[in-house]
Amino acid sequence: MxxxxxxxxxxxxxxxxxxxxxxxxxxxxxxxxxxxxxxxxxxxxxxxxxxxxxxxxxxxxxxxxxxxxxxxxxxxxxxxxxxxxxxxxxxxxxxxxxxxxxxxxxxxxxxxxxxxxxxxxxxxxxxxxxxxxxxxxxxxxxxxxxxxxxxxxxxxxxxxxxxxxxxxxxxxxxxxxxxxxxxxxxxxxxxxxxxxxxxxxxxxxxxxxxxxxxxxxxxxxxxxxxxxxxxxxxxxxxxxxxxxxxxxxxxxxxxxxxxxxxxxxxxxxxxxxxxxxxxxxxxxxxxxxxxxxxxxxxxxxxxxxGKVYEEEINPMMEEIYLRLLKDAKSHNKESVLYKHHIAYVKKMTGYYSDADYEENTPDDIVVDYIASMTDDYFVDLYKYLFPKGKHEVKYIGYFNE
Structure with a gap:
């Protein structure tokens, strides 16, 4: 009891x-x-x-x-x-x-x-x-x-x-x-x-x-x-x-x-x-x-x-990190990193600060972006960046045993 x-x-x-x-x-x-x-x-x-x-x-x-x-x-x-x-x-x-x-x-x-x-x-x-x-x-x-x-x-x-x-x-x-x-x-x-x-x-x-x-x-x-x-x-x-x-x-x-x-x-x-x-x-x-x-x-x-992390999510995060880091270092304004993160942060911080977010180091910008993601966003981003990628995560649905 x-x-x-x-x-x-x-x-x-x-x-x-x-x-x-x-x-x-x-x-x-x-x-x-x-x-x-x-x-x-x-x-x-x-x-x-x-x-x-x-x-x-x-x-x-x-x-x-x-x-x-x-x-x-x-x-x-x-x-x-x-x-x-x-x-x-x-x-x-x-x-x-x-x-x-x-x-x-x-x-x-x-x-x-x-x-x-x-x-x-x-x-x-x-x-x-x-x-x-x-x-x-x-x-x-x-x-x-x-x-x-x-x-x-x-x-x-x-x-x-x-x-x-x-x-x-x-x-x-x-x-x-x-x-x-x-x-x-x-x-x-x-x-x-x-x-x-x-x-x-x-x-x-x-x-x-x-x-x-x-x-x-x-x-x-x-x-x-x-x-x-x-x-x-x-x-x-x-x-x-x-x-x-x-x-x-x-x-x-x-x-x-x-x-x-x-x-x-x-x-x-x-x-x-x-x-x-x-x-x-x-x-x-x-x-x-x-x-x-x-x-x-x-x-x-x-x-x-732990199995799904080791076999799927960790390799996916590494691929995403390296891809985003390349875009950050090249200042690729057509990249997902710029359009979905950097531009968004710059717009929002305009209310709070005059500092230029792009002056942060490429690694910090990439970490900021990845850490901000929800689980679903992360999975969708991987599919978008690597449509033929070998890694995949499968959700366990409501009616799966």
């Missing part, structure tokens, strides 16, 4: 008393302390407070629409019940706002980080990310990471003057690296932020060393894992990935998606209320880490999941 914990009576009474007496969390990030590259454009209005503006800027960006057809874990299934990146982002936001609300944190900042954290993700999930990194590094000696690229999309390709607090949370979300305790490392300097971003391009391990600057970003970071741990199991079961029902450890957090979300929220809030850090009990952390390890063994490393 599923088991759902609840907040202790003592903590519930404390939270209600603090709310009744208007005691604010001193560790919550204040709208008044927001930092932007251009502060002259920041007007902290009642109508659109600082991080509400960030949320809306992200949601109205054309790239936000593309979440809907990007793989979360399972590619090439015609199945409306399987998570796409759009539903993952919404679930992260919901979980993070639940935690943040109970802790008295800035939920608008939490939401802006959540909505933007995967906007730079590649098609075909982490498999696509690994292959694009391989190609980019092989050509430039620089690393591609989706969290860093999400910052590039929101701060460089479409420079919308987002707050450093939102951008830092996106950069540092590192959803693959769980911790028992999250302690923010405060700073308020875009020079430091830019150095952190550049270090991730140059140093393979820099991404793992990132520490968020706000408690709100820490909440989003742990919520990223909470959001996918049980949901990916749910999706795998729907697709019949397991020949027999797996025996997940569960432990203190439980096995089902609902249990994991509920019990992790409760334990984090119990251990973190009124503190300047986030923490969970040791046995919860051990169960959480074990659950993620089991997901990697039983789901992400499953041969049924």
């Amino acid at each position: 599923p088991h759902y914990n609840d907040l202790s009576k003592e903590l519930q009474e404390r939270i209600l008393d603090d709310r009744k007496n208007h005691r604010d969390n001193p560790y919550a990030f204040s709208n008044e302390d927001v930092l932007r590259r251009n502060m002259s454009h920041d007007k902290n209005k009642l109508l659109r407070p600082a991080f509400v503006r960030d949320c809306e800027k992200i949601m109205h960006l054309p790239m936000y629409n593309r979440y809907a057809d990007k793989t979360q874990v399972f590619s090439l299934y015609k199945n409306d019940d399987i998570s796409r990146r759009s539903s993952h982002v919404q679930l992260v936001s919901r979980i993070a706002r639940n935690i943040g609300s109970l802790l008295g944190l800035n939920t608008d900042l939490i939401e802006s980080i959540s909505l933007g954290h995967d906007i730079g993700h590649t098609p075909f999930g982490h498999a696509g990310e690994r292959k694009l990194n391989e190609l980019y590094f092989g050509s430039t000696g620089r690393y591609f990471n989706h969290n860093v690229h999400s910052v590039r999309v929101l701060d460089k390709i479409f420079p919308q003057n987002l707050s450093m607090q939102t951008l830092d949370g996106i950069l540092c979300h590192n959803g693959e690296m769980e911790l028992e305790k999250y302690m923010p490392r405060k700073y308020a300097d875009f020079k430091i932020f830019d150095e952190k971003v550049e270090e991730c391009y140059k140093d393979m391990d820099a991404n793992r060393r990132l520490v968020p600057a706000t408690l709100e970003a820490c909440v989003m970071r742990i919520s990223d894992i909470i959001a996918y741990l049980g949901k990916d199991r749910q999706d795998a079961q729907k697709l019949g990935l397991f020949e027999k029902e797996p025996d997940f450890f569960g432990g203190k957090i439980g096995n089902t998606n609902a249990e994991i979300i509920n019990n992790m929220i409760v334990n984090i809030v119990e251990n973190s209320y009124g503190k300047n850090y986030l923490k969970m009990d040791k046995d919860y952390f051990e169960a959480f880490s074990q659950g993620k390890k089991e997901n990697y063994e039983m789901i992400y490393g499953n041969v049924k999941v």
Whole structure:
């Protein structure tokens, strides 16, 4: 039987008393302390407070629409019940706002980080990310990471003057690296932020060393894992990935998606209320880490999941990368790269910046284009560029066994 914990009576009474007496969390990030590259454009209005503006800027960006057809874990299934990146982002936001609300944190900042954290993700999930990194590094000696690229999309390709607090949370979300305790490392300097971003391009391990600057970003970071741990199991079961029902450890957090979300929220809030850090009990952390390890063994490393990437999608991405790079270096204005990407970005950035997008390096332009693609767009582009190409991906339809 599923088991759902609840907040202790003592903590519930404390939270209600603090709310009744208007005691604010001193560790919550204040709208008044927001930092932007251009502060002259920041007007902290009642109508659109600082991080509400960030949320809306992200949601109205054309790239936000593309979440809907990007793989979360399972590619090439015609199945409306399987998570796409759009539903993952919404679930992260919901979980993070639940935690943040109970802790008295800035939920608008939490939401802006959540909505933007995967906007730079590649098609075909982490498999696509690994292959694009391989190609980019092989050509430039620089690393591609989706969290860093999400910052590039929101701060460089479409420079919308987002707050450093939102951008830092996106950069540092590192959803693959769980911790028992999250302690923010405060700073308020875009020079430091830019150095952190550049270090991730140059140093393979820099991404793992990132520490968020706000408690709100820490909440989003742990919520990223909470959001996918049980949901990916749910999706795998729907697709019949397991020949027999797996025996997940569960432990203190439980096995089902609902249990994991509920019990992790409760334990984090119990251990973190009124503190300047986030923490969970040791046995919860051990169960959480074990659950993620089991997901990697039983789901992400499953041969049924990985075969199509190795045999079809990875070679397709390499062919596309090399073809687009040739067009970028030759400045071919008749190419798909120019007509469907460069011209589009230049038109859109005209609203935000006077910088000429074409001054970026050819490899960066190609990476920007590929990372922006949805799964379907990628497949269609391959067919368009290589009508006689030897690689093909076949979707598993609604009525396929």
